[in-house]
Amino acid sequence: MQTLSVELGDRRYPIYIGAGLIGRPELYRPHIGASQVMIVTNETVAPLYLAPVRKALEGFAAAEVILPDGEQYKNLATLNRIFDELLGHRFSRRCTLIALGGGVIGDTAGFAAACYQRGVPFLQVPTTLLAQVDSSVGGKTGVNHPLGKNMIGAFYQPRCVIADTASLDTLPERELSAGIAEVIKYGLIRDPEFFLWLERHMEQLRQRDRVALAFAIERSCRNKAEVVAADELEAGQRALLNLGHTFGHAIETGMGYGEWLHGEAVAAGMCMAAHLSRRLGWLDESAETRIRALVERAGLPTDPPASIPPEGFLRLMAVDKKVLEGRLRLVLLRGIGDAVVTDAFDAGALDATLQHFSAAGL
């Protein structure tokens, strides 16, 4: 087991990474204050991992809420189901929530913990690669609104993250690839060595080589923890973590939540950001080619769906959280491992990029 730390002063917390952690009581116990524990999970994850988690929590007054699976359920109605269960069980403000599942579960349960009785502790037990390398770390919680992704939420840190790499054995291949999208992102925005490593080890990752996966998860979490510790509330550099996400959120919202996996949308979004960066003369052609090649080898889309026209993208991107005073800001690339957040790009280049992908789209 490896242990990383997210350094946030009195809200500092550990990330445990290793195989077989999900059933280890000693990882949970120090982070649970009182006896009432609510496990929030979904219909896919519950048959696989609810039993070992319940066993690890023996002696606690544990209950669970099992939600339907999918991004389309990451909304206020689902959030209210969690409140119904908590209040139905008369759980007090000393209760603890455990988010057992992928990014949707982590975001929804984390936001429920942020709001229930104005805030109760919660633990992240991510069971997808995407959740282990990205969404479970850093305290972004929230739900979607029909008009925009993650528009309702809170910055609220977990007490710990328990990332059991063995849980990836049961992950569908499509979900594995979706997670790799966020792994590639860390290489692109701040870790060129890691990008090189990914170019050399993509096949091992997709074959779920234990050593390669553990390395990629640890390296990703380390990158994320460093960024979050430096800028918890996204006043500055944390926004770099959104490479590909403004385009990606437009794809997710435009297609209807759940059609494209978040990681798939981010993958296409990163290729779009790379293309725009190259068009602006900020990134050379060989770098764009390498990025597209790696995304493709990860089993991910390099192009957005053709069904969203350029004007659709512009409309959907206009509600992005990075829009300030009507100016769209994007994360763009100056090189592999070198990203910037900027509104100083030519609008014509963005239009041309959207036109290009509209013609090339799936």
Added chain:
Amino acid sequence: MQTLSVELGDRRYPIYIGAGLIGRPELYRPHIGASQVMIVTNETVAPLYLAPVRKALEGFAAAEVILPDGEQYKNLATLNRIFDELLGHRFSRRCTLIALGGGVIGDTAGFAAACYQRGVPFLQVPTTLLAQVDSSVGGKTGVNHPLGKNMIGAFYQPRCVIADTASLDTLPERELSAGIAEVIKYGLIRDPEFFLWLERHMEQLRQRDRVALAFAIERSCRNKAEVVAADELEAGQRALLNLGHTFGHAIETGMGYGEWLHGEAVAAGMCMAAHLSRRLGWLDESAETRIRALVERAGLPTDPPASIPPEGFLRLMAVDKKVLEGRLRLVLLRGIGDAVVTDAFDAGALDATLQHFSAAGL
């Protein structure tokens, strides 16, 4: 105009108190970061005060959402209406919310500000006595759940509070009395001199004597600001502010939100707490008599509704946020101006208290 300060480090903020403040642009401007401003108000307040607020905000891109009036609308559905408006107007995370109205508007709009895009600034412009002396100060925001009051929310501080005492001219008498309940509370929990002053000036307050009202508001806010500065997240002494509230919330939830005004329920709840304190031998009979007399002179109920039986109270109080590990904690009195939060009371005395009021009830 008087200015108090809530001392919360980098979240420190001013409370402006005085007549005619609502239309003064210079009070708003320093606290609004960017041009988009959403005024959240209700159908009762909008015809009275929306125009002067809009005028004070000339030059900003201001919009408004006008909600129905009443505690029964303080819920997730109403919250979502605010998000609909914000997203419909494509308001960014640099937008500012202005809560214009009573406690329900302040709590709901404040919680919307806490959650929208994971947090945007907001200003409190309280137009009821209750909101001016209590709910607009201190950062408790949230909405109700059918199973419990204020169960979903956040601690989220406003950028400033603009308490225009002239807005109380239009306040219905019943609402004025409801606000006086929270004023009496400050005397009871920590300010015996203020309690004495209230005994001497209750008639002036009810006649809306400007000088008396301004004094009572300023003294109440000062008490609240001191408590909040010492214990923002209610780890300790802040819970004293809930005197009468555990009984009161049971009345509000049990009667259906909106039947009893919050302040009315708190008034009866304070009398119940005083009775239980006396029964425990902690408070002498003359003090209980003085408390009941002052509550009555404020035009407030001294007894709960008879329609909630003792077992109903116990069931409703069991979901209170102060319940920890199944132990009900109450704010009780050791004297006028001396309150404690405790679970160390005889359950039989609580039962006897509930029986007493069940027989005496309205």
